[in-house]
Amino acid sequence: MTDPFIPNSPAGRSPGGGHTSLFATALAQLERGADLIDLPNDLRSILSQPKNEIIVNFPVKMNDGSYRVFRGYRIQHSNLLGPYKGGVRFHPMVDLDEVKALASWMTWKSALCEIPFGGAKGGISFDPSGLEADELERVVRRFTHALGSNIGPDHDIPAPDLGSNAQSMVWMMDTYANSTGAAERQNVKRVVTGKTLETGGSPGRDKATGQGVVFCLQHWADEVGFDLSGASASIQGFGNVGGATGRILQVHGTKVVAVADHGGAITDEDGIDAFDLTDWVHQNGTVAGFPDAMWIDPDDFWSIQSDILVPAALENQITVDNVAQIQARVVVEAANGPTTLEAETALTQRGIDVLPDILVNAGGVVVSYFEWLQNRSAEQWDLDDVDHRLRETLWRACDAVVNLREELEVESRRDAAYALALRRLQVVYEQRGIFP
Ligand code: NAD
Numbered sequence: 001m002t003d004p005f006i007p008n009s010p011a012g013r014s015p016g017g018g019h020t021s022l023f024a025t026a027l028a029q030l031e032r033g034a035d036l037i038d039l040p041n042d043l044r045s046i047l048s049q050p051k052n053e054i055i056v057n058f059p060v061k062m063n064d065g066s067y068r069v070f071r072g073y074r075i076q077h078s079n080l081l082g083p084y085k086g087g088v089r090f091h092p093m094v095d096l097d098e099v100k101a102l103a104s105w106m107t108w109k110s111a112l113c114e115i116p117f118g119g120a121k122g123g124i125s126f127d128p129s130g131l132e133a134d135e136l137e138r139v140v141r142r143f144t145h146a147l148g149s150n151i152g153p154d155h156d157i158p159a160p161d162l163g164s165n166a167q168s169m170v171w172m173m174d175t176y177a178n179s180t181g182a183a184e185r186q187n188v189k190r191v192v193t194g195k196t197l198e199t200g201g202s203p204g205r206d207k208a209t210g211q212g213v214v215f216c217l218q219h220w221a222d223e224v225g226f227d228l229s230g231a232s233a234s235i236q237g238f239g240n241v242g243g244a245t246g247r248i249l250q251v252h253g254t255k256v257v258a259v260a261d262h263g264g265a266i267t268d269e270d271g272i273d274a275f276d277l278t279d280w281v282h283q284n285g286t287v288a289g290f291p292d293a294m295w296i297d298p299d300d301f302w303s304i305q306s307d308i309l310v311p312a313a314l315e316n317q318i319t320v321d322n323v324a325q326i327q328a329r330v331v332v333e334a335a336n337g338p339t340t341l342e343a344e345t346a347l348t349q350r351g352i353d354v355l356p357d358i359l360v361n362a363g364g365v366v367v368s369y370f371e372w373l374q375n376r377s378a379e380q381w382d383l384d385d386v387d388h389r390l391r392e393t394l395w396r397a398c399d400a401v402v403n404l405r406e407e408l409e410v411e412s413r414r415d416a417a418y419a420l421a422l423r424r425l426q427v428v429y430e431q432r433g434i435f436p
Contacts, residue, residue, distance in 0.1 A: 020316045020340050022101035028341055030104070033418020036408055043429055047422070050103055052076040053096065056146035060138050072143045074122040074150055074158075077103035080428055081110055083154055084120035085365060087161025087194075088143075088168070094123035098315070102161075102336055109362040111421035112397045115369045120156055122147075128163050129285070140168050144175040151176065153190045153375075159368050160194040160240070162314070166206065169195045190375035193368035202371035204386035205364075210244025212363015213310065213334045214252065215391050219398040220330065220355055229253030232269075232306040234328070236260045237313030238277065238287050241334045241361065245310055246274035258296075258304040261313065264288030265301040302326055311338035318343045326352065333357035348411060356414035358421070359394075359401060366393050 027048055034044050054074040059067045073096060076084040086106035089099070099121050107119025124143055128136055144151075151158060160169055169192045176191045195201035204211065221228050232255045235242045239261075246256045255271035263286025266272065272293045280290045288295070296304075302318075303325035311317050315337035318326065323343040330353040333339060339347070339354060347354055370386055404423075405416035 020319070021097050022315050022337050023097045023104075025337060025341055026101035026104050029414060029418055030422075032412075032415050033422050036410060036415055036419040037423050037426070039422050039426060042434070043422075043426055046429075046434070047078065047104075047107070047425065050075045050077040050100055051079065052150075053100070054147065054150050055096070056143070058142045058146040060135070060142050062135055063132055070124055070126055070139055070143070072122065072124040072146060073099045074147055074156070075099045075103040075120060076150075076156060077119040077121075078107040078425075079118035079156075080425060080432075081107075082116035082118055083152075084156035085110060085117035085159070085368065086120040086122070087159045087364075088164050088172075089121070089123035089161040090126060090128040090163030090168070091123065092125060092127045093314075094125040099123050101315075105336055105358050106365065107425075108358045108418060108421040109365050111424045112359055112401070112417060113362050113366050113393050114397070114424070115366060115393070117157070117365065117369060120158075121161070122158055123161070136168075137171055140164075140171040141175040144172045145179065148179075151191060153188050153372075157190065157368070157372065158192045159364065162239070165240070166194055166196045166201060169193070169201075170199050173199065190372045193371040194364075195371070200371070200375050202367055202374055202386060203381065203383040204390070205367045205371055206240070207244040207248070208367035208386075208390065209241045209334065209361050209364035210246075210248055210312075211387065212366065212390060212394055213241070213245045213312075213332060213360055214248045215363065215394045216355055216360045216398055217249075217308065217330075217332055218252075219395055220353065223402060224353070226307075226329065231255070231308060232257045232271075233308040233310060234258040234260075234301065234304050234306040235310045235312055236301065236317060236338075237311070237335060238281055239312070241364075242310065242312030243274070243278050243281065245312060245334055247278060249308075250274045254308065257306050258301055259287050259293075260298050260301040261287045265296050265298040266290050266293035267296050267301075267304055268293040308332060311335045314338070316340055318347075320346070323347060328352060330355060333360050336361065344412075344414070354413065356417050358414070359397060359417045362397070363390055363394060366390055 056072045059069050102121035110117040172192045177185045177188050180188050189200040235246050256274050258267040302322040305327050307329045309328035310332045312334035318339040320342050323346045332355045336357050401417045404420050
């Protein structure tokens with residue numbers, strides 16, 4: 001399957017630019033899952049393109065008095081199962097190709113977890129760390145305003161992703177509410193999820209993706225007879241997802257022996273304290289310079305011996321260039337799209353399990369759904385309740401993937417997860433029909 005729209009990607013991101021196109025990867029994954037269940041061609045075609053691709057260019061006044069034009073995206077992949085749902089990413093590399101892939105993955109995550117949402121993703125191509133706080137606020141508010149009625153509490157519901165956070169969501173919610181009629185204003189909080197607790201967020205949403213990563217890892221450990229306590233883990237990315245994963249793993253007795261981020265990499269075979277490292281990153285913005293570990297060359301991060309490797313940063317990180325260095329028992333895809341197709345094949349051939357992103361990092365969207373439900377009924381659940389429901393939801397999805405993998409006699413857990421998500425979407429398409 002080819003994507004006629006890839007030329008929109010800037011040079012360097014498209015296949016011709018020498019880098020792996022994320023959307024091409026997403027399409028290849030879709031094709032493999034579709035083959036497994038003989039998905040009809042019409043449905044393959046429909047699901048291989050997003051329904052809507054929204055690009056907005058908007059000006060923002062900078063503190064030096066100049067105006068800078070930003071480019072933002074909102075890609076709505078599918079709303080078959082419910083409102084479009086997915087994060088917004090703030091990063092200089094955000095482009096159409098990337099956001100299309102990320103949007104499609106949201107559709108599969110919701111289908112896998114049986115939550116009534118579709119798939120979407122958005123983003124702005126810029127480096128948020130390069131702006132003053134008030135400039136950043138104006139960018140987020142102006143982006144929200146530019147999106148206008150393309151988002152909405154029952155239509156398309158953004159959330160945080162790489163580079164954005166709870167504060168960004170509060171600005172989005174407030175901007176949207178203030179652009180809404182006075183009588184509706186109280187009903188629109190759920191236009192975004194991942195808000196702060198005080199403004200309508202859910203307990204447990206901040207750690208939900210990392211918590212979900214660990215629940216899925218526990219499920220795998222139980223399945224294959226692996227003991228997490230006493231095991232070692234390496235984590236790439238120590239932001240929202242990587243940080244929470246590291247802290248929760250540590251509580252379960254797993255030693256974090258190496259961490260890498262955009263600023264550098266560190267290691268300690270006796271274990272890095274994930275809570276101390278979190279404090280350090282909050283103060284310094286990076287793991288680099290953390291005094292209680294040894295600094296290493298970031299290229300050497302991949303060859304550190306550990307049982308569990310958690311990529312929790314960017315896509316296309318595990319590639320043919322570094323896959324041979326990896327010595328883990330399992331790769332847990334906390335990030336979206338961290339493993340290229342070729343690298344995944346190499347890992348599988350070496351008996352290294354790959355737990356796929358569309359299952360492993362779905363905890364974020366599941367708790368986003370819980371937040372949306374709480375906003376809708378003006379309730380706040382307690383943390384134990386949220387964690388319990390998250391575990392039940394993810395373990396049910398993990399069980400279903402394990403069962404389908406056996407039924408289809410397929411090696412790849414990703415292929416089985418795709419087959420399951422696609423089968424669920426197929427049933428709905430068959431019952432609803434395709435309008436008109
Ligand atoms: P974040 O912005 O909180 O943290 C990103 C981390 O990646 C930081 O530690 C940063 O230093 C590191 N990083 C950035 N560039 C890097 C590079 N070149 N090399 C090494 N490390 C680098 O982002 P996040 O929310 O934790 O998201 C991380 C991944 O998880 C993304 O792929 C995102 O799509 C995915 N994800 C996030 C959520 C969520 O709820 N936030 C949900 C599902 C999936």
